[in-house]
Amino acid sequence: MSRKRILITGAAGFLGSHLCDRFVKEDYHVIGMDNLITGKLRNIEHLFHLENFEFFNYDVTRFIHIHGKLDYILHFASPASPIDYLKIPIQTLKVGSLGTHNCLGLALEKKARILIASTSEVYGDPLVHPQNEDYYGNVNPVGPRGVYDEAKRFQEAMTMAYHTYHGVETRIVRIFNTYGSRMRLNDGRALPAFIGQALRGEDITVFGDGSQTRSFCYIDDLVEGIYRLLHSDYHLPVNIGNPDEISIKDFAEEIIELTGSDQKIVYKDLPKDDPLQRQPDITRAKEILGWEPNVSRKKGLKLTYDYFKSLSKEELMSKEHNNFEKFIKKN
Numbered sequence: 001m002s003r004k005r006i007l008i009t010g011a012a013g014f015l016g017s018h019l020c021d022r023f024v025k026e027d028y029h030v031i032g033m034d035n036l037i038t039g040k041l042r043n044i045e046h047l048f049h050l051e052n053f054e055f056f057n058y059d060v061t062r063f064i065h066i067h068g069k070l071d072y073i074l075h076f077a078s079p080a081s082p083i084d085y086l087k088i089p090i091q092t093l094k095v096g097s098l099g100t101h102n103c104l105g106l107a108l109e110k111k112a113r114i115l116i117a118s119t120s121e122v123y124g125d126p127l128v129h130p131q132n133e134d135y136y137g138n139v140n141p142v143g144p145r146g147v148y149d150e151a152k153r154f155q156e157a158m159t160m161a162y163h164t165y166h167g168v169e170t171r172i173v174r175i176f177n178t179y180g181s182r183m184r185l186n187d188g189r190a191l192p193a194f195i196g197q198a199l200r201g202e203d204i205t206v207f208g209d210g211s212q213t214r215s216f217c218y219i220d221d222l223v224e225g226i227y228r229l230l231h232s233d234y235h236l237p238v239n240i241g242n243p244d245e246i247s248i249k250d251f252a253e254e255i256i257e258l259t260g261s262d263q264k265i266v267y268k269d270l271p272k273d274d275p276l277q278r279q280p281d282i283t284r285a286k287e288i289l290g291w292e293p294n295v296s297r298k299k300g301l302k303l304t305y306d307y308f309k310s311l312s313k314e315e316l317m318s319k320e321h322n323n324f325e326k327f328i329k330k331n
Contacts (some may be wrong), residue, residue, distance in 0.1 A: 002071050003027060003028055003029040003052060004028045004070065004071040004072065005028065005031065005069055005070050005071050005208035006023050006028045006030055006071060006072040006073070006074065007033060007035070007066060007070055007072070007073045007074070007106070007112075008020055008023070008030060008031070008032050008073075008074045008076060009034070009037060009060050009074070009075050009076055009099070009102075010033075010034055010071075010075075010076035010077035010104060010117075011030075011032030011034045011039070011044060011055065011076075012032065012034040012036060012039030012040055012041055012044050012053065012128050013034065013038060013039040013043070013080070013183045014041050014043070014080075014178075014183050014184070014219075015080075015117070015175070015222070016032070016034065016039065016074075016076045016077075016295065017075065017182055017218070018139050018167070018180070018182070018219050018220075018222075018223050018244070019074055019076065019142055019223060020032055020044055020047060020053065020330075021047070021224065022223050022227060024047060024050060024052060024053055026227075027052065027084070028052065028072075029053075029054075030047075030052060030053045030054075030239065031054055031055075031056070031070075031269035032044060032047075032053065032054070032055040032056070032067060033056045033060060033064075033212065033294050034055075034057065034058075034077065034116070035057065035058060035059040035077075036061070036252070037055060037079070037088065037091060038080075038084050038184075039078050039198060040182075040184075043182050044327070046147050049247075049252035058073075060077045060095065060099040060102055060103060060288050061091075061094045061098040061099045061102065062102070063102060063222075064102045064103065064105075065108070066106065069110065069115070070106070070110040070112045070114070071112055071115040072105075072106050072112055072113050072114070072135070072230060073103055073106065073112050073113070074077050074114075074115050074117070074226070074230070075099070075100060075103040075114060075115070075116050075117060075160065076117045077090045077095050077099055077137055077209065078095045078096060078099075078117070078148075078151070079091065079095075079148070080119070080148075080270065081095070081184070081189050082145070082187075082189070082271070083186070083187050084187065085137055085145075085147055085148040086144060087218075089147040090147075092147045092148055092192070093150075093151050095151070095271060096148075096150075096152060096154060096155045097155070097158070097248075100116065100154075100155045100158050100159065100305055101158060104158060104159065104168060104170075106163040106164065106167050107169075107170075108164070108166050108168050113169035113170075113171070113230065114159075114169070114170055114171070115133070115170075115171040115172070115226065115229065115230045116155055116159045116172050117158070117173055117175060118152050118155060118172050118173060118174045118175065118177050118237060118272050118278055119148075119152050119157050119176075119185075119242065119265050120174055120175060120176040120177070120239070120241065120278060120280065121126075121145070121149045121151050121152060121176065121275075122138075122149060122156065122174065123135060123137040123138070123139075123158050123265035123275075123278075124137045124138040124139035124140065124273070124275065124299045125139075125151060125273060125274075125275045125276055126138055126275065126277055126278075129277050129279060130243060130245075130280060131239070131278070131280060131281060132239070132277065132279040132284070133236065133238065133284055135140055137153070140157075140273050143272065143273040144271070144272055145272075145273045145274075146273075152200075154254070156172055156237065157300070159172055160172075163235055169235070170235050171229050171230055171234070171235060171238075172235075172236065172237040172238070172263055172313055173226055173229055173237070173240050174237050174238065174240065174241075174255050174280075175222065175240055175241065176215055176241025176242070176278065176279075176280045177189075177210045177214050177216050177241065177326045178216070178217045178218070178241070179191045179192075179218065179288055179301075179302070179303065179304055180218055180219030180300065180304055181219070181307035182309075183304070185311075185315070185316070186320065189240075190214065190248060190251065190252075191255075191301075192306070193205065194251070194252055194255040194310070195255060195259065195304070195308050196308065196316065197263065197304055198255055198256065198258075198259035198261045198263055199259065199308060199309065199316055200317065201221045201261070202263065203264045203266045204252045204255065204256065204263050204264070204266070205263070205266055205268060206248055206252050206265055206267050206281075207251070207267075207268050207269065207271060207274065208248070208270030208274065209270075210247060210248045210250075210252065211247055211248075211249065211251025211265065211276075212247065212248050212249070212270070212274065212276045212277065213247050213276070213277050213278060213279065214245070214246065214247060214251065214278050214283045215241055215243055215246070215278055215279045215280060216237070216242060216244070216245060216246070216251075216292055216297055217240070217241045217242035218242070218293065218295035218297075218299075218300035218303075218304075220295060221242065221292060221293040221294055221295050224291065225238075225240035225285060225289065225298060226240065226287040228290070228291050229285075230290060232289055233288075236313075237282040238284050238285050238288065238289070239281060239284065239285060240280075240282070240291070241280035241282070242293040242297070243280055243281070244293075245277075245278075245279040245317055246297070252265050253265070254297075254301065255301070258302065260299055263290065275306045282331060
């Protein structure tokens with residue numbers, strides 16, 4: 001019996017690379033695709049020797065052709081961190097629109113089931129808490145975050161259009177804050193930024209007064225939820241995240257305790273349109289997928305911290321993406 005074949009876009013990114021690992025492990029033939037704007041080959045180079053993995057350095061905003069049959073598509077190509085989508089806003093909009101259109105067209109051609117990676121950012125700065133899938137959101141389309149938020153909202157709309165008009169088998173996952181190995185330091189997200197600052201002996205930077213909340217899901221739990229959603233019969237959006245909510249100030253203090261550092265917390269202005277609350281309602285995931293997160297934040301943070309500690313000194317000290325303050329002030 002031949003292997004099922006799956007295309008994973010954004011394969012060299014944080015989430016995409018872990019999905020490649022999972023589907024290789026499940027004995028699928030995995031076709032990875034990434035233009036490497038934000039992804040890193042080192043995230044998937046351990047797969048290159050396998051017969052059931054192949055990789056294409058390709059931009060999905062161009063026409064996509066895959067030879068032979070294709071059973072599934074996971075569309076995860078997109079900048080996802082604030083430093084990235086503030087730095088490359090046009091590319092962010094294009095991959096959410098043109099890239100999604102191309103992936104959906106490929107799914108139609110191949111009669112493949114496609115899962116689209118959406119985000120909790122479609123809820124914007126929410127007026128409903130916790131956020132459930134029936135909430136339409138509170139998004140500023142012309143603010144600095146609009147390039148990402150609206151790209152994802154458009155992505156969902158196009159996916160539903162292909163489902164209703166063309167009958168394409170579609171799935172939509174709304175991903176809440178996720179963490180784990182292969183995250184990039186200094187990409188504008190709290191967890192890698194805090195750990196990186198602690199390891200470098202720098203003070204921990206909290207934007208705003210730290211009362212804003214986030215809910216962090218460990219990568220293994222997220223991948224399991226995506227795997228179940230892909231193989232379900234449900235086509236409407238599903239939240240996948242960990243509802244264990246924590247304030248950013250308390251989270252910074254957890255990182256200081258975890259790393260055993262004596263850094264202080266310093267406070268700076270909150271970026272425009274930064275959400276004040278973020279917590280998923282995962283009732284739908286529980287009922288339809290039988291899914292809920294299993295990895296505690298304490299365990300997940302320890303695993304993630306160990307990963308960052310294993311980085312070379314050059315990687316740890318790199319300031320490649322340490323320009324977040326400059327970009328939020330500019331925007």
